[in-house]
Amino acid sequence: MTKPLLRVLAGESLFPPPVWLMRQAGRYLPEYRAVRAQAGDFITLCTSPALAAEVTLQPLRRFGLDAAILFSDILMLPWAMGYGLRFAEGEGPRLPPLELADIDRLDAERLPAAIAPILETVRLVRAGLPEAAALIGFAGGPFTVACYMVDGRGGGEFPRTRLLAHGEPGAFDRLIRRLTEATITYLGAQIEAGAETVMLFESWGGILPPNLFRRYAIAPAQRIAAALQKRFPAVKLIGFPRLAGALIGEYAAVTGFDAVGMDTATDPAVAARMVPTTVALQGNLDPMALLAGGDALARETDGILAALRGRAHLFNLGHGIVPETPPEHVAALLARIRAA
Amino acid sequence: MTKPLLRVLAGESLFPPPVWLMRQAGRYLPEYRAVRAQAGDFITLCTSPALAAEVTLQPLRRFGLDAAILFSDILMLPWAMGYGLRFAEGEGPRLPPLELADIDRLDAERLPAAIAPILETVRLVRAGLPEAAALIGFAGGPFTVACYMVDGRGGGEFPRTRLLAHGEPGAFDRLIRRLTEATITYLGAQIEAGAETVMLFESWGGILPPNLFRRYAIAPAQRIAAALQKRFPAVKLIGFPRLAGALIGEYAAVTGFDAVGMDTATDPAVAARMVPTTVALQGNLDPMALLAGGDALARETDGILAALRGRAHLFNLGHGIVPETPPEHVAALLARIRAA
Numbered sequence: 001m002t003k004p005l006l007r008v009l010a011g012e013s014l015f016p017p018p019v020w021l022m023r024q025a026g027r028y029l030p031e032y033r034a035v036r037a038q039a040g041d042f043i044t045l046c047t048s049p050a051l052a053a054e055v056t057l058q059p060l061r062r063f064g065l066d067a068a069i070l071f072s073d074i075l076m077l078p079w080a081m082g083y084g085l086r087f088a089e090g091e092g093p094r095l096p097p098l099e100l101a102d103i104d105r106l107d108a109e110r111l112p113a114a115i116a117p118i119l120e121t122v123r124l125v126r127a128g129l130p131e132a133a134a135l136i137g138f139a140g141g142p143f144t145v146a147c148y149m150v151d152g153r154g155g156g157e158f159p160r161t162r163l164l165a166h167g168e169p170g171a172f173d174r175l176i177r178r179l180t181e182a183t184i185t186y187l188g189a190q191i192e193a194g195a196e197t198v199m200l201f202e203s204w205g206g207i208l209p210p211n212l213f214r215r216y217a218i219a220p221a222q223r224i225a226a227a228l229q230k231r232f233p234a235v236k237l238i239g240f241p242r243l244a245g246a247l248i249g250e251y252a253a254v255t256g257f258d259a260v261g262m263d264t265a266t267d268p269a270v271a272a273r274m275v276p277t278t279v280a281l282q283g284n285l286d287p288m289a290l291l292a293g294g295d296a297l298a299r300e301t302d303g304i305l306a307a308l309r310g311r312a313h314l315f316n317l318g319h320g321i322v323p324e325t326p327p328e329h330v331a332a333l334l335a336r337i338r339a340a
Numbered sequence: 341m342t343k344p345l346l347r348v349l350a351g352e353s354l355f356p357p358p359v360w361l362m363r364q365a366g367r368y369l370p371e372y373r374a375v376r377a378q379a380g381d382f383i384t385l386c387t388s389p390a391l392a393a394e395v396t397l398q399p400l401r402r403f404g405l406d407a408a409i410l411f412s413d414i415l416m417l418p419w420a421m422g423y424g425l426r427f428a429e430g431e432g433p434r435l436p437p438l439e440l441a442d443i444d445r446l447d448a449e450r451l452p453a454a455i456a457p458i459l460e461t462v463r464l465v466r467a468g469l470p471e472a473a474a475l476i477g478f479a480g481g482p483f484t485v486a487c488y489m490v491d492g493r494g495g496g497e498f499p500r501t502r503l504l505a506h507g508e509p510g511a512f513d514r515l516i517r518r519l520t521e522a523t524i525t526y527l528g529a530q531i532e533a534g535a536e537t538v539m540l541f542e543s544w545g546g547i548l549p550p551n552l553f554r555r556y557a558i559a560p561a562q563r564i565a566a567a568l569q570k571r572f573p574a575v576k577l578i579g580f581p582r583l584a585g586a587l588i589g590e591y592a593a594v595t596g597f598d599a600v601g602m603d604t605a606t607d608p609a610v611a612a613r614m615v616p617t618t619v620a621l622q623g624n625l626d627p628m629a630l631l632a633g634g635d636a637l638a639r640e641t642d643g644i645l646a647a648l649r650g651r652a653h654l655f656n657l658g659h660g661i662v663p664e665t666p667p668e669h670v671a672a673l674l675a676r677i678r679a680a
Contacts, residue, residue, distance in 0.1 A: 156496050159628065159662070166640075167632035209626045209658070210607035211643065245585025246610050267550035270586050286549045288499065292507035300506075303551065318549070322499070 005066045005134040008280050008312050009197055009236035009258050016305065016340045017313040018066035020136070021330065023320030024059040025071045029327060031058050042087040043079070046072050047117040053124035060133055062327065063334050066314075067134045068125055070190070072118055074140025074201055077179070077186055078149055080114035081106045097152035097160065100168070103175045108182055115186060119193040126194030136238070137195030139187050141202025142179035143216040146172075158204060165212055172216070180220040184227045191232050199238040199261070200224060206243020206263075213247060221255040229256070238282060242319070249274030264318030268307040281308060284318035285333070291322055293329040301336050345406045345474040348620050348652050349537055349576035349598050356645065356680045357653040358406035360476070361670065363660030364399040365411045369667060371398050382427040383419070386412050387457040393464035400473055402667065403674050406654075407474045408465055410530070412458055414480025414541055417519070417526055418489055420454035421446045437492035437500065440508070443515045448522055455526060459533040466534030476578070477535030479527050481542030482519035483556040486512075498544065505552055512556070520560040524567045531572050539578035539601070540564060546583020546603075553587060561595040569596065578622060582659075589614030604658030608647040621648060624658035625673070631662055633669040641676050 002010075004018040026032055035055050039045035046052055056071040075093050079085040083106060084096045096102075126135050148154060150161040165172045187198045205217030218241075225237050240261030241251040252260045252275040262271050262283035271281060289300040304315070315337055321330070342350075344358040366372055375395050379385035386392055396411040415433050419425040423446065424436045436442075466475050488494060490501040505512045527538045545557030558581075565577050580601030581591040592600045592615040602611050602623035611621060629640040644655070655677055661670070 162626070162628040163632055166626070166629045166636035167634070169636075206605055209604050209624075209629070209640065210610075211640075213605070243583075243585075243605065245583075245605055246588070246614065247607060248586070264549050265546055265553070265583065265585055267587060270550075274586065284549075286502070286506070288502040289506045289549070292503055294507070296506035296509075300549065300551075 003066070003132055003134045003196070005314060006196060006236065008314050009238070011258075011278060011280065011312050013310055013312050015309055016337050017308070017315045019315040019334065019337055020065045020067035020069065021059075021321055022317050024063075024065060024069065024330075025055045026321060027323035028321055028325040029058055029062070042073070043076075043085065046076055049117050049120035049124050052118075052121040053128065056121070056125045057128055059330075060130055063330055064130075065133065065334070067136050068129060069136040069199070070118070070122055070125065070138060070195065072121070072138070074138075074145055074203075075148055076115075076118060077139055077182060078106070078145060080111050080186075081108060081182060082110050083149060092154045093148055095149055095152045098150045098175075100171050103171060103178065106178050106182070108178070108185070111182060111185060112189075115189060119189055122190055122193035122195055134196045135194060137187060137190030137198040139183045139198070139200060141200050141205055141217060142176045142183060142220045143208070144202050144204045145179050146175055147204045149175075156204070156207070158207065162207070165208065165216060176216055176220055180223055184224055187224065187228060188231055191228070191235055197236050197238060198228070199240060200257075201240050201242075203240070203242045205241055206245060210247065213244070217241060217244075218251055218254050221251070221257070225256045240282070246274070249276075252276060252279045259312075259314060261316065262318060266318065268304055272308060272311055277311075280312035280314060282314040282316050284316065287317050287319050287322050287325070290317065290329050290333060291325050293326065293332065297329060297333060298336060301333060302340075305337065305340050343406070343472055343474045343536070345654060346536060346576065348654055349578070351598075351618060351620065351652050353650055353652050355649055356677050357648070357655045359655040359674065359677055360405045360407035360409065361399075361661055362657050364403075364405060364409065364670075365395045366661060367663035368661055368665040369398055369402070382413070383416075383425065386416055389457050389460035389464050392458075392461040393468065396461070396465045397468055399670075400470055403670055404470070405473065405674070407476050408469060409476040409539070410458070410462055410465065410478060410535065412461070412478070414478070414485055414543075415488055416455075416458060417479055417522060418446070418485055420451050420526075421448060421522060422450050423489060432494045433488055435489055435492045438490045438515075440511050443511060443518065446518050446522070448518070448525070451522060451525055452529075455529060459529055462530055462533035462535055474536045475534060477527060477530030477538040479523045479538070479540060481540050481545055481557060482516045482523060482560045483548070484542050484544045485519050486515055486556075487544045489515075496544070496547070498547065502547070505548065505556060516556055516560055520563055524564055527564065527568060528571055531568070531575055537576050537578060538568070539580060540597075541580050541582075543580070543582045545581055546585060550587065553584070557581060557584075558591055558594050561591070561597070565596045580622070586614070589616075592616055592619045599652075599654060601656065602658060606658065608644055612648060612651055617651070620652035620654060622654040622656050624656065627657050627659050627662050627665070630657065630669050630673060631665050633666065633672065637669060637673060638676060641673060642680070645677065645680050
């Protein structure tokens, strides 16, 4: 019997839809915080297969979700290529702001050894997965990874990155190409280790003007999707072009992903008209409605379910769970969806 | 002879289009920094008519732009209603994070006296305006103003505001309603003082999920536009629903603005198909292309001009000028547009 998540990725419409939640493994769960404290720092947690597999599976035990997503971080890819990375407690990632010479120092040769513990996590999770749940691997979109490398931190504005993309297109092309090739290798290895689908998180591509969005978000995603489809014709792929706005339809049509994620601001009914009907839609509850709970959660959930009924749909958030979220609100969300 | 900017707002297509730039008066100009130093703090500058009028007119002297926009800040409205506001040097605005009881303490009675110096600035600018240039007044969209009040600062995430909008809809409705009424008063007074058009900056409405965007960004804008159109039937109005994505067409159609601004991520050709043809489009060069200058600036400028040729279009940025921008790049942009 094919798992519900994989049936939807193959184009089938199920009601109620399968559900998983971005950042479903994380700080809002006390059992996560316990493992995190045991690991010490965040990179250690991501590279300790037993611990990373444990936190990956925790939310499935609590809530009976339809998928596990590998516990890791989009910045583990540049880290695996020798690029500096640390996580400042409570402040997010910090990287050495990129100099142009760093681009050619990114070391794809290091990748196989460096990602070995992450692939071991994939194997452990797959072996421990509940029967009906699917395992999702992931990577960051090349532009999004480049944002953190060039600016050295998050924040959402990424002024150095945007200036580099406009002002030094040759160098920026080279950076994106290297990250694109490494992403193909990385996602391919996750699939070989047992990931049943993979998702590309292009969290920040939508801050670009449209022509650069096409060049640095759509074109690399198309290249990644085509390479993986050639190597793994049976494996379905998910793209998440956050902030793509009115370009979500073009993103879906050009990249050839089997599903695309919608961010919180997207009207699911509008997206359903823009995205080819052969492509499943994923999303897009506002994590703030999940945090609020009660009427707001019920109303927003019902609205999304109604807007996408009859369409291939994976219920999810439009952005990650916030750490203050009461786990009971997640349980209430699951109950609401399954009683729909 | 009607001013070019007002002709476009009345639906006429001009080529090359009239041009003005968000934050055209500001820190990138040495003559602005001199006046700012003289004024001391930012609120003093905004409430000193001679100084505020001087900085409003500075960029027109340098670049021969088609419009002046009142030098002020969207947070001068809550300030004028007695809400605390200060500008931390280099860090942006700081306000006391809103408590529910504060909503009923917002004092519309204070408004006329508190905004008197701002209206005097409008009169001075209008009297000193070059013949072909138009004067634009403005206010923040009620939701955007609420974001700064509820969270107490900028940053783009506004988690307290989004939680309040979901979790306490009655209180949030009341806050938005009070700000909407005050905005009508404020913009009406600017028009009476000499503003030839007014613009509503809904800079952060697009972070809301679609139903809340309709309730807290579209509906208040519609109310503001309708009230002003009734009182001033000849005055044209501009709305700027930043981050509206695929909802820009609905925003334009429902609010009834005469022009809508496009943010940097919007594809002008796509927006031109979504927005009713009777509505002029404003925008949307990436300020980072202006900062980069050279080929990037020329290419992006030409692309926008070509995409909107034949449409009523006001050339502008998609977001404000960044302080590091060389003034010569602005001169190069103007020369490029006018030679098109």
